[in-house]
Amino acid sequence: MMSFSVNEVEFALDKLGEHAPLNELVDFIAAAQIAEEFEKESEGSLSSDEEKDQQNVTNEFLFGTMEKTLHLLEMGFSENEVSIAIEKFGSEVPIAELADSIFTGQIAGNYTESKKFTSAALRGGLIHNSCDTVKIEPEDCSSSAVPQSRNINTGESCKGKRPKEESFDDFPVSLPQFKQSSYEKKHKGKRPRQDYVDNTSSFLDPAWLEEKIDPNIIRFEMPRPFKSNSCKSVDKMVAKPPYFFYGNVVNMSPDCWAKVSQFLYGIEPEFVNTQFFSALSRIEGYVHNLPAGNRFNILPKSPLTIQDALPHTKKWWPSWDTRKQLSCMGCEVNGVSKLCDRLGKIVADSRGILSPDQQKDIFRHCKTSNLIWVGPYKLGLAEPGHWELILGYPLNHTKALENDSSRRLQLLEQSFQTDTLGYHLSVLKSMCPGGLTMLSVFSGIGGAVVTLHRLGIHLKGVVSVETSEARQSILRNWWQSTGQTGELVLIEDIQKLTSKKLENLIDKLGGFDFVICQNSSSSMTGPDDDRLPGFDFSLFYEFVRVLQRVRSMMERRS
Template sequence: MVAKAPYFFYGNVMNLSHDSWVRISQFLYSIEPEFVHTRLFSALSRKEDCVRNLPTENRVHIVPKPQMTIQEVVPSSKKWWPSWDTRQHLSCINSETSVISHICDRLERTLSESQGYPSGDRQQDILFQCQMFNLVWVGRYKLAPIVPEQIERILGYPENHTRIAGFNLMERLLSLKLCFQIDTLAYCLSALKYLYPGGLTVLSIYSGIGGAEVALHRLGIPLKAVVSIESSEKNRRILKQWWSSSGQAGELVQLEDIPKLTSNKVEVLIQQFGGFDFIICQNPCTYSSKGNLAADIDSHASLDFMLFHEFVRVLQRVRSKMGRN
């Protein structure tokens, strides 16, 4: 019964404890989590974990295949990339901007003084800073942070996906840090292409910048209707902008607050769209900073179980209502 439609997918891009995943699994029909690594699909290296009742047979990659290394994404950096810098993937997405200029200036002085061949200890320090702050080589002895457009490419989003009026650099970087990697997500969802060749009706909970919608679109699955719940007004604008620019023919309904998605409202939406084929959720996390220069990178994520329980409530209501129908 659990393996039947409507299908669901709960995903999280932050490192959660084993105990958190045990608890998540208990609320989602005791399905074992799946742990997927983005470096198999992109130039980003992190785990994106999920619980889903989707089939795993006949999963496929989206095409064209993405660029798999930082130097492929930023080809101008190859000329300046030293042999002792062996990085190929971003290890995180940093949203800290206030200290970047100071750090780059300090590293440039270190590199100039050593004529590009710092000692082993200094090499390790430089590489640590590069990994923490997403720095790439832009000139002789010069480092600079990778820009949002390049991060969008690494994550599989259209270029300038997060560029909207009033969205500053730090906000763009933070929105990208917390979103799905599209090629990885699409692989996990690709069974839907064969289950619903005519298109999907989707309930998208905590939609963020529209990762689920972009992934389904890139798989070639028509989106007949999407009901999106997202509290951030700017994220809602990003999804609406993409919906229009990508030429979606289906209907997009955007709601602000999941507590307002009452049982009666769920039933109204089911009647309006004839039910939901797929329910997807990326649960937001809360953070506690360690209070140093790398606070944004060295932060700890913990699951916001209040928001998670709201998703479980809606999921159970939809499956119960559609099971009776």
């Protein structure tokens, strides 16, 4: 009924098996059509001798193109876009570059304006935005219906025609234009003072914020290539289980956030400052489809100031050092001891009576290097145990690396602040009263499982994807030491999460209630990517692939 030939159908059934899901068979045939079309165009310019040589590698070439095409289709791109990208750049180009080229084309074709975010927010440091939701309608699953994004016609695809809808997880998503907020209309043409989120902004009512926003509040612009949902107003077809949560705890550009949002159903990120939950001041960004109502804080709360977290330092803390939170981890220890010795000597020589210029200079170094007062006229770095307390982890959580303080600090720096994360995940407690099964992608040192445990949510089963043996060891030790009764499955490579593997895990654990991904570490860094430094989208694309497969599989089972 989809106008595929008998040979195409038999070829797909032979390769994937008679019990393969319909959507995977369609993806496979689409990939074969695109690869074959590209192969024919390439062969057109070959001589007879070249044709003979080319024939020897035809199968390898065909399947190589099909593999990349399938990956791109699973990311949510249409056959039209995939075909044009492969035709333009060739099948030898890495998947990440092909995806980037398609996304860049979407930005060029759909970009209309920028929508501005501020870090000021309501109760919990959340961003609120006034925009319409994306309308998402389920497909007609009757025998006579053919999904638009899967109605393949490679002849038309190569003519550059673009479909009216893009597909995510088998649901077509309309892409209407953005409307300007009233603030943007009033302040059209004005540029923000700085291009990053204010780390010190307070909570503001969104209605007051939109009309009476303080121009001194630091803002940044986030480009919008399409209309998006805010996390507070997710469409019902997206806001359904299995729920997902993408979190980022390192600096990421607005362009990167726009791209992340594009691949996660157009949902706008929430930004929150951890200073409202802990003694750490850091912006974390989240994209998720969880409900935003009925959130609550983890109890007991973590210390909110340095002095509360490290009470033994109060007696040494000078009055002119007014810091309440630490702003960064300071895992780089090289040269810090000499700096501490030099600054300590200045304070000791003056018996603590410093000139305004000396106070200002020392305060600047303390803030930049995240130094704390560890003795009379003595400065030092916060130790891993201090940071475990500030981030809401059990004491000695990273003790497996006890002899490598620098490495422990680095792993902690790349981890969720569990009180902040817990506020956003707290809604799961009433939604899953009997506990939940979770797929955790790039788990790190287990911030998500620690958070759910602190919330009192039973972990019936956890599949953790993490490449680092040290992080896996930390999570495994925590799991055993806390007496978890659920099942922990450790997987070291996300590429091993094939459709078959996911089906087996779903059969084994009874499905997934929650999928979470944490972007936090050097594993997400792409040093060779000069377009988007500091973020490797190839790993993010793998998360998108896994997420969509899980949601599709769970949808079929329900």
